[in-house]
Amino acid sequence: MMNESESETEAEMIEREIASLSPEDKERARIGIVRWRADLLHFPHLCPKGSCRRTRKCSGNPDICMNLLAPFVPEAVHEAVAIIFDADDRLTYDEVRAKAPLEMQAYEEWLGKIRDSKEATAPFLRRKSRGAGSQSHEQ
Numbered sequence: 001m002m003n004e005s006e007s008e009t010e011a012e013m014i015e016r017e018i019a020s021l022s023p024e025d026k027e028r029a030r031i032g033i034v035r036w037r038a039d040l041l042h043f044p045h046l047c048p049k050g051s052c053r054r055t056r057k058c059s060g061n062p063d064i065c066m067n068l069l070a071p072f073v074p075e076a077v078h079e080a081v082a083i084i085f086d087a088d089d090r091l092t093y094d095e096v097r098a099k100a101p102l103e104m105q106a107y108e109e110w111l112g113k114i115r116d117s118k119e120a121t122a123p124f125l126r127r128k129s130r131g132a133g134s135q136s137h138e139q
Contacts, residue, residue, distance in 0.1 A: 034062040040081050042114040043069050076106035 008016075021029065035058040038044065044052040046069055049060045058065065070078070080103035083096055097104040 031062060034058075034066055037081060037085065038062045038065050040084060041069070041073060041077070042111060045114055045118055073110065074106055076103050077110045079103045080107035 018026065018029070038058040043062075043065045044056050044058055047053060047058070047060070047065050048068075051059045052065075080096075080100060083100050083103060084093075084107075091099065
């Protein structure tokens with residue numbers, strides 16, 4: 001026979017754990033979640049903070065980047081990130097792509113634009129062209 005804790009759903013367990021956190025821990029968790037969303041959107045490359053661009057992950061206040069950059073992200077890309085972020089589904093990337101092909105196509109196009117921007121602003125990040133030999137990057 002199942003006891004009460006065994007019948008508790010994962011979502012209920014998470015809600016219970018969150019309720020037991022201190023306000024400071026809740027804020028740390030919220031910041032971690034917003035950083036993850038910023039990383040999924042590849043905002044660190046666009047961030048005005050040098051350490052975020054260098055490490056290629058959000059290392060500052062993610063609310064600043066989200067407030068500054070999120071309005072420029074197409075709605076379908078925000079929807080794709082929400083689908084990816086949805087922990088209840090626990091889907092693989094291919095399953096998410098099958099579930100939401102238009103949103104995921106928009107997300108992949110967004111990532112392509114970010115990649116193109118990185119390559120345009122940092123030539124050493126460019127993918128090697130066909131048959132190109134190694135080149136020195138001395139200055």
